[in-house]
Amino acid sequence: MNIILLSRFNHKKGSIDMCVPGAAAWVLAVFLLLCVVLAYGGYRFGQEQALKGRESAEITSLIAQLEQERRLVADARADARANLEALAMRIAALQAHVMRLDAVGQRLVSLGKLDKDEFDFRDEPSVGGITLDAGRPQEVSELAADMQRVDQMLDDREKKLLMLEDLLVNRQLIKETRPSGRPVAKGWISSLYGYRTDPFTGRKALHKGMDFAGKKGAPVAAVAAGMVIRSNHDAGYGNVVEVRHTNGYTTRYAHNTENLVQVGDMVTKGQQIALLGSTGRSNGPHVHFEVRRNGRIIDPRGYLASE
Secondary structure: OEEEEEOOOOOOEEEEEOOHHHHHHHHHHHHHHHHHHHHHHHHHHHHHHHHHHHHHHHHHHHHHHHHHHHHHHHHHHHHHHHHHHHHHHHHHHHHHHHHHHHHHHHHHHHHHOOOOOOOOOOOOOOOOOOOOOOOOOOOHHHHHHHHHHHHHHHHHHHHHHHHHHHHHHHHHHHHHHOOOOOOOOOOEEEEOOEEEEOOOOOOEEEEOOEEEEOOOOOEEEOOOOEEEEEEEEEOOOEEEEEEEOOOOEEEEEEEEOEEOOOOOOEEOOOOEEEEOEOOOOOOOOEEEEEEEEOOEEEOOHHHHOOO
16 A cells, blocks of 8 residues: 655655555554543543532532521520520519519608618619610620629518518507507596595595596597406496406406407407496596506506507
């Protein structure tokens, strides 16, 4: 086989002698080389596409996981914010409760006429001001500090109120159970405690109480709270009521037209227990009033104006 070669540049001619089997071998070699190159290129391309597919799947999975985590974080933040807002509302309610306790304490101090410096319920300063924006949410540490401060305030108020209650109860108990005041609302003192001329015998004799003259049937009241231990008729006292109080005190109310209580009755200070009269050893409408302590008769005058 003779292959002729022509050159345009130098106008020369040449030729190559090649036999047919050699030419076929060269063509086959080139074809095989091209097939190998194409096969390798296809293999590499397939691997790259498979790798890109796996990477794309992994990226998609990571994106889905990130979205799920974002949702979880958002839900957690919402729950935390809701809890913080609930705590803030609870603190506000506690502070309102403290304000009510303060108001009650101040009223009790005023009613009890106690030392306002000793029971000061106004030690927290007033607050206020204009809010220019919505503000920022409080942090957990700030809420915890607020809760602790409110707890301390409540403890302080509770102790003060308990002390105040004890003082008022004791004062009221003493006031209610210790004889004080007059057994009649209207009338006049017709005879004092002590030695006097007896109106029936004309001799000097000890008058064991005080006489309050008044209108027949007028109310006779207990001068202190206690229990009725006597309600009967006596030759000298006439219709008489005796009331036992605390600390060994007893009081007697004699010459009544009618007794309105029975033995065992509990009476309060100022309660009507009889009607003024002139029964027994009496020469006119009046109530004979006696005060005794531990069985010993004492002058009632010291208890008339001790309210």
